Amino acid sequence: MAADLSDGSSSLSVLETVLYAHDLEAAEDFYGGVLGLKTVAALAGRHVFYRCGNQMLLIFNPSATRQPPAGGALPVPPHGMEGQGHVCFRASTDEISAWRAKLESLGIEIEADFEWPRGGRSIYFRDPAGNCVEFAEPRIWGLS
Amino acid sequence: MAADLSDGSSSLSVLETVLYAHDLEAAEDFYGGVLGLKTVAALAGRHVFYRCGNQMLLIFNPSATRQPPAGGALPVPPHGMEGQGHVCFRASTDEISAWRAKLESLGIEIEADFEWPRGGRSIYFRDPAGNCVEFAEPRIWGLS
Numbered sequence: 279m280a281a282d283l284s285d286g287s288s289s290l291s292v293l294e295t296v297l298y299a300h301d302l303e304a305a306e307d308f309y310g311g312v313l314g315l316k317t318v319a320a321l322a323g324r325h326v327f328y329r330c331g332n333q334m335l336l337i338f339n340p341s342a343t344r345q346p347p348a349g350g351a352l353p354v355p356p357h358g359m360e361g362q363g364h365v366c367f368r369a370s371t372d373e374i375s376a377w378r379a380k381l382e383s384l385g386i387e388i389e390a391d392f393e394w395p396r397g398g399r400s401i402y403f404r405d406p407a408g409n410c411v412e413f414a415e416p417r418i419w420g421l422s
Numbered sequence: 423m424a425a426d427l428s429d430g431s432s433s434l435s436v437l438e439t440v441l442y443a444h445d446l447e448a449a450e451d452f453y454g455g456v457l458g459l460k461t462v463a464a465l466a467g468r469h470v471f472y473r474c475g476n477q478m479l480l481i482f483n484p485s486a487t488r489q490p491p492a493g494g495a496l497p498v499p500p501h502g503m504e505g506q507g508h509v510c511f512r513a514s515t516d517e518i519s520a521w522r523a524k525l526e527s528l529g530i531e532i533e534a535d536f537e538w539p540r541g542g543r544s545i546y547f548r549d550p551a552g553n554c555v556e557f558a559e560p561r562i563w564g565l566s
Binding site for chain 2: 283289290291292293294295296298313314315318329330331332333334335336338340343344352353354355356357358359360361362363364365366367368373376377380389390392394395402409410412414416419421422
């Protein structure tokens with residue numbers, strides 16, 4: 279029996295969130311070493327994959343993933359972006375304060391730290407590739 | 423009392439997954455009209471925001487978000503990428519079959535459809551901006 283999508287589409291959930299970085303070793307030092315994510319898989323020069331709650335955070339070198347799949351490889355479509363991306367992780371305000379202290383102790387600049395008009399705090403900083411990383415209280419979106 | 427990050431970092435979870443699109447109206451036709459996500463907020467020419475399960479999917483026009491915040495605005499740091507990004511949504515194999523049928527009925531090409539060597543199916547297609555969108559069974563990552 280075919281699945282019925284008529285009610286299900288609003289319950290879509292993200293399985294893979296993607297960032298790009300040309301220097302994957304620096305990305306690993308940051309996402310593994312600083313943020314403490316556990317590496318699930320890594321292929322030098324192409325990717326490093328992290329489990330992040332009930333989903334994955336995938337960091338790709340766009341120079342590698344823009345190439346079409348080699349003959350005999352799985353037909354994974356090419357993709358890749360350049361510039362400064364953005365991701366946000368959920369945190370309580372106490373956790374945000376603790377992250378701020380930890381990041382600053384490591385010499386990582388906090389680029390912004392503010393309260394949203396309807397409540398909830400965010401802090402922003404950069405990963406080594408220049409991606410804009412945020413910790414925010416989920417209530418800024420009415421989420422828990 | 424400061425939050426203790428020593429045990430908590432491996433429990434990080436994503437609050438905001440980001441994609442970029444210059445044509446946000448086309449993006450809304452796709453993510454709202456085709457995938458059925460509910461719009462939480464939109465600002466013409468800058469962004470459209472969707473709730474997606476217990477998190478957010480944010481689609482930004484990088485030409486707008488690369489600009490530094492205006493005087494008096496919240497100090498949200500600039501970011502923006504160009505190219506073809508990637509996102510994956512979780513789905514059962516029955517849901518993947520139903521999505522494939524729905525997408526093809528709308529003239530959206532399925533770029534790849536295969537089983538991973540360790541089990542689990544993925545299909546890939548493009549959003550109007552060229553981003554690589556995937557539906558995959560969470561078991562490809564050992565997730566449920």
